[in-house]
Amino acid sequence: MALSGVVSHVFGRATVGLLVPAMADDLELNDTLIGALGSANMGAYFAGVVIVTFTAGRIEPFTLLRAGIVTSTLGLAVIGTASSPAAVVIGTALAGLGGGGIWLTAPVIASEGVPASRRGAALGTLTATMGAALIGVPIATTVWRRLVGDDALWRPIWLAQAALSVVLLLALWLLVRARRTERVAAIGGLGALRQIHGWKRAVAAYVGFAYMTSSFANFLGRALESDHDFSRTAATLAFSVMGAGSIVGALAFGRLSDRIGRPATMATVMALSAVAGAILAARIPSGAIVVIAFLIFGGASFSFPSLTATFVSDHVSDRTFAAVLGTMTMFYGPAAVIGPAASGWLADRTGNFSATYWAIAAIALTSGICMATMRRRDGVAPQAAPLN
Numbered sequence: 450m451a452l453s454g455v456v457s458h459v460f461g462r463a464t465v466g467l468l469v470p471a472m473a474d475d476l477e478l479n480d481t482l483i484g485a486l487g488s489a490n491m492g493a494y495f496a497g498v499v500i501v502t503f504t505a506g507r508i509e510p511f512t513l514l515r516a517g518i519v520t521s522t523l524g525l526a527v528i529g530t531a532s533s534p535a536a537v538v539i540g541t542a543l544a545g546l547g548g549g550g551i552w553l554t555a556p557v558i559a560s561e562g563v564p565a566s567r568r569g570a571a572l573g574t575l576t577a578t579m580g581a582a583l584i585g586v587p588i589a590t591t592v593w594r595r596l597v598g599d600d601a602l603w604r605p606i607w608l609a610q611a612a613l614s615v616v617l618l619l620a621l622w623l624l625v626r627a628r629r630t631e632r633v634a635a636i637g638g639l640g641a642l643r644q645i646h647g648w649k650r651a652v653a654a655y656v657g658f659a660y661m662t663s664s665f666a667n668f669l670g671r672a673l674e675s676d677h678d679f680s681r682t683a684a685t686l687a688f689s690v691m692g693a694g695s696i697v698g699a700l701a702f703g704r705l706s707d708r709i710g711r712p713a714t715m716a717t718v719m720a721l722s723a724v725a726g727a728i729l730a731a732r733i734p735s736g737a738i739v740v741i742a743f744l745i746f747g748g749a750s751f752s753f754p755s756l757t758a759t760f761v762s763d764h765v766s767d768r769t770f771a772a773v774l775g776t777m778t779m780f781y782g783p784a785a786v787i788g789p790a791a792s793g794w795l796a797d798r799t800g801n802f803s804a805t806y807w808a809i810a811a812i813a814l815t816s817g818i819c820m821a822t823m824r825r826r827d828g829v830a831p832q833a834a835p836l837n
Contacts, residue, residue, distance in 0.1 A: 497549020
C-alpha cells in the first residue's frame, strides 16, 4: 500500500525534473515548454482529484487507488515511447490524472482506524516511502547510463517505471485486502471545510505549497546544470539527496506534529522550504551549500502533503474526509498548473533560474506565515504521542 505513493509522486512527477535535461536536448524543448509539461501533469492531477471527489460516495477508495495506478502506468508507457513533445505532454498528463486518484485515496486507507495521536506518524511513513524511491531512482538512472555509456538515456527509464507499476498493481490486486471504509461522503466538502478554524489561511498555505512544489523540482536539473555548473551526473544524483532528506523529514515532522500541532509544524516546513529556494536563487558558488538546500527542501516540503491530510483528518469526520481534502485540492489545482508555466516563462525571459527560485522562496514564506498565525485546535494533546 505504501508503495502506491511512489507511482504518483516519484515515477510520474519527480522523474520529469530528473530526466528533463536529457529530454530537452533530444526533443529540443525550451524552458517554457518544459514548464508546460509540469503544468499538464498538475492540471491532470487536479482533474483526477475532482473525479475522485465526486465518485468517492459510490466507489471504494481501494478501487479508485488501483484505477489511478492503471492510468499512471499508461502515462509512463506513453512517455517512454514518445518521439515528439506532444506525446510527452499526453503521457505526463495521464501520469498526473492517475496520480490524483492515488494520492487522494492512499491517505484515507493508510489512516483508517489510526487514532488522532498517531496519524502524523502513520502518514509520515507513507511519505517516507516516496522519499526512499526518490533516492533509488536517480542512483539507478546514473548506474544505467554509465553501463550503456549514454548520459542522455531517458526513454528506457520511463518504461522501467511503467513495468514496476504493473508489478505493484498486480501485488495490490492479489495480495492486499482493504476493509470497507466509512469515508463515503462525496459532497459537502466546502461546507465541512468552512467549519475548520482558520480554513482560509490553511487553503492559502496549500495554494502556496502547490505553486512551490510544482515548480521547484521541475526545473531543478536544468538549474543545476546552467546556473550552478553541475555535471549531468551530479544534477541527477541531487535528487537522491533530496529523497534522503524527505525520509528523515517525513518521519520527523509527522511525529513533531503529533506533539506541537499541525499548524506550527506546517509553518516550520514552509519556512525551511523558503530557505532552500533562496539558496538556489542566490546562485551561491558553493556546491556544498547547494546540496544542503536539496536536503532541506526534501526534508521539509515532502512532509507538507501528509501534514495537510492529517490536519484535515483532525478536524472533520471520517465520512467527510475525502470530500474536504478534495475541496482543498481544488484550490491547489490552479496554482499547481500556473507554477511550472510561470517558472519556465521567467527562466526564458531572464536567461537563468534566479527569478524563478526567488518567486518560489517568497511564496513558500507566505504560506509559512499563514500557518504560523493559526491557533492550535487539532484536538491532540501536546504530549499525547511518545516518540517511540
